[in-house]
Amino acid sequence: MALTRDSIVAALTELRDNPDLAFRVLIDLTAVDYAHGKRTPRFDLVYALLSRRHVARIRLTVAIDEGDEWAPTVVGVFPCADWLEREVFDLMGIRFEGHPNLKRIQLPEDYDGHPLRKEFPLRGGHRQVRRPEDPEPVFGHRFRVR
Amino acid sequence: MSPAMSEEIGTVAAERETMVLHMGPQHPSTHGVLHILLTLDGETVVDAEPEVGFLHSGMEKLFESKLYYQGTTITDRMDYLSPMTNNLAYCLSVEALLGVEVPKRAQYVRVLLSELSRINSHLVWLGTHALDMGAMSLLFYCFRDREMILEAFDSVAGQRMNPSYMTPGGLWTDTNDDEFLPKVRSFLDVLPSKLADYHRLLTKNPIWRSRLKGVGILSAEQCERWAVTGPALRAAGVEYDVRKKEPYSSYEDFDFDVPVRDGCDCYDRYLNRMDEMAESVRICRQVVSNLPSGRWITEDRRVALPPRDILHRDMHALIHHFWIIYNGYRPPPGQAYVPIESPKGEIGFFIVSDGSNKPLRVRVRPPSLIHMQALPEAVRGGLVADVVACIGSLDPVLGEVDR
Numbered sequence: 001m002a003l004t005r006d007s008i009v010a011a012l013t014e015l016r017d018n019p020d021l022a023f024r025v026l027i028d029l030t031a032v033d034y035a036h037g038k039r040t041p042r043f044d045l046v047y048a049l050l051s052r053r054h055v056a057r058i059r060l061t062v063a064i065d066e067g068d069e070w071a072p073t074v075v076g077v078f079p080c081a082d083w084l085e086r087e088v089f090d091l092m093g094i095r096f097e098g099h100p101n102l103k104r105i106q107l108p109e110d111y112d113g114h115p116l117r118k119e120f121p122l123r124g125g126h127r128q129v130r131r132p133e134d135p136e137p138v139f140g141h142r143f144r145v146r
Numbered sequence: 147m148s149p150a151m152s153e154e155i156g157t158v159a160a161e162r163e164t165m166v167l168h169m170g171p172q173h174p175s176t177h178g179v180l181h182i183l184l185t186l187d188g189e190t191v192v193d194a195e196p197e198v199g200f201l202h203s204g205m206e207k208l209f210e211s212k213l214y215y216q217g218t219t220i221t222d223r224m225d226y227l228s229p230m231t232n233n234l235a236y237c238l239s240v241e242a243l244l245g246v247e248v249p250k251r252a253q254y255v256r257v258l259l260s261e262l263s264r265i266n267s268h269l270v271w272l273g274t275h276a277l278d279m280g281a282m283s284l285l286f287y288c289f290r291d292r293e294m295i296l297e298a299f300d301s302v303a304g305q306r307m308n309p310s311y312m313t314p315g316g317l318w319t320d321t322n323d324d325e326f327l328p329k330v331r332s333f334l335d336v337l338p339s340k341l342a343d344y345h346r347l348l349t350k351n352p353i354w355r356s357r358l359k360g361v362g363i364l365s366a367e368q369c370e371r372w373a374v375t376g377p378a379l380r381a382a383g384v385e386y387d388v389r390k391k392e393p394y395s396s397y398e399d400f401d402f403d404v405p406v407r408d409g410c411d412c413y414d415r416y417l418n419r420m421d422e423m424a425e426s427v428r429i430c431r432q433v434v435s436n437l438p439s440g441r442w443i444t445e446d447r448r449v450a451l452p453p454r455d456i457l458h459r460d461m462h463a464l465i466h467h468f469w470i471i472y473n474g475y476r477p478p479p480g481q482a483y484v485p486i487e488s489p490k491g492e493i494g495f496f497i498v499s500d501g502s503n504k505p506l507r508v509r510v511r512p513p514s515l516i517h518m519q520a521l522p523e524a525v526r527g528g529l530v531a532d533v534v535a536c537i538g539s540l541d542p543v544l545g546e547v548d549r
Contacts, residue, residue, distance in 0.1 A: 024370050025370055025373050025493070027373060027485070027494075027511060028483075028494075028496065028509065028511040030496060032498050032506065032507040032509075032510040033507065034500075034506070046496065046509075048483060048496070048511075052370075052384070052386050052391075055391050055392065056244060057483075057485075059481070059483065078371070079371045079372060080307075080371065080372045080373040080519060080520075082519060083515065083516075083518075083519045084516075089474055091206075104199075105198060105199060106198065106199035106202040106548060106549075107199060107201075107202065115204055115207055116206060116207055116507075121205075122204075122207060122208070122211055143349070
């Protein structure tokens with residue numbers, strides 16, 4: 001189900017509080033990067049909810065444009081979104097307005113780049129391990145498996 | 147004591163400062179590389195802030211550079227204590243994308259392997275949890291029992307810990323029933339008496355009870371807010387097990403109960419997992435006695451490799467085999483998320499396909515990460531020793547937390 005960015009918080013609140021819907025559990029919050037020119041809003045923010053009462057699931061998608069990568073936080077609706085949003089920020093670079101603690105979760109605080117983005121090289125590019133005396137990175141250069 | 151002196155002591159106590167203590171990341175009781183910043187007032191936990199990411203190895207990005215059938219090898223390494231359930235979750239999502247049907251035999255074997263994985267994971271949980279609490283010998287007993295499961299995995303998949311035995315469409319190869327089933331049967335005969343021994347050692351043990359009863363309370367409402375699933379949720383009185391409510395892979399054919407208790411504490415989580423092991427034995431017995439014969443992988447030739455015995459004489463089979471192994475298959479564009487009940491909680495793989503032979507995005511919904519988020523709720527107000535008990539009872543696996 002597709003949503004617009006402004007309606008996320010209201011929609012999630014309604015889904016959670018309406019007793020006929022009762023989607024009270026935020027199962028997952030993640031993002032998809034459609035770069036490689038496949039689609040124009042580059043990112044999709046995906047919210048997966050579960051209704052235990054009705055044994056039903058729903059998936060909501062918000063399209064986010066490149067260059068405009070932010071979304072309102074849903075921590076007020078589902079506290080468990082805290083770390084999930086941090087992970088999306090960390091790995092995809094989408095900021096969440098109003099998040100109480102938006103810092104990186106998986107990677108070190110001072111890491112540069114957002115690895116799950118498509119342009120981020122699989123082996124990390126210039127971040128690869130190298131000793132001072134190596135002109136080239138230790139892994140992935142001469143021993144690359146094609 | 148003079149009134150002036152007691153007043154002085156009272157003032158000092160009121161001005162006591164809190165202390166910040168690092169627990170981990172290198173720590174024998176954090177079940178991996180988990181770092182917790184504890185804010186303590188004496189020995190009472192005022193706040194706990196877990197820090198994760200020490201085991202992060204970019205698994206979700208790795209999926210994007212692998213063909214669909216190669217992805218199962220990555221799934222093993224996530225929740226490495228119950229690799230078969232990870233395989234199953236991934237394969238179910240890919241099969242949903244592909245629209246292929248898995249034959250009954252493969253579904254039954256998948257159930258068997260998932261339940262053996264569940265027992266595997268719970269045995270490690272029990273051993274390490276007891277070890278953290280000080281009951282060291284249980285670790286050795288549980289790992290000894292686990293040997294039998296690992297040998298069964300070895301005989302069926304060739305590997306003990308990272309089997310990658312399931313593949314989208316079914317199983318990678320047929321189980322050798324003459325070798326595999328006797329191992330499973332002998333294990334199933336042995337385990338119930340071992341579980342009874344562990345109950346005798348722990349369940350009514352006053353030290354065990356005093357360390358776990360009333361510790362780490364996560365009420366049903368807290369579980370809902372923090373999306374806690376699995377045995378911890380069922381210890382809070384919520385009867386939700388994905389195997390029963392949203393059955394997958396023929397679980398509806400089997401007769402089993404789901405343990406639910408309402409103490410919300412570590413002790414009830416312990417009892418839940420012990421009962422789950424007994425129920426898994428029950429399911430495994432039913433599978434072993436009703437295992438149908440038939441194909442181990444789907445009939446769909448776009449996904450299933452040709453039979454090996456004709457490869458050396460049939461050119462088309464050779465090309466077909468080569469094509470699938472080298473190029474993979476292309477699911478139609480779409481998204482799929484099929485949740486399953488892993489020993490840790492609900493796990494599922496949200497896979498987005500763009501029609502090419504590699505996934506566009508694979509997202510693992512990691513129960514262990516989400517439970518770690520709920521950890522501060524469970525330990526606030528308790529003692530430092532209770533933090534160890536809570537971590538053990540929430541049973542995180544850092545491979546899944548960090549991926």
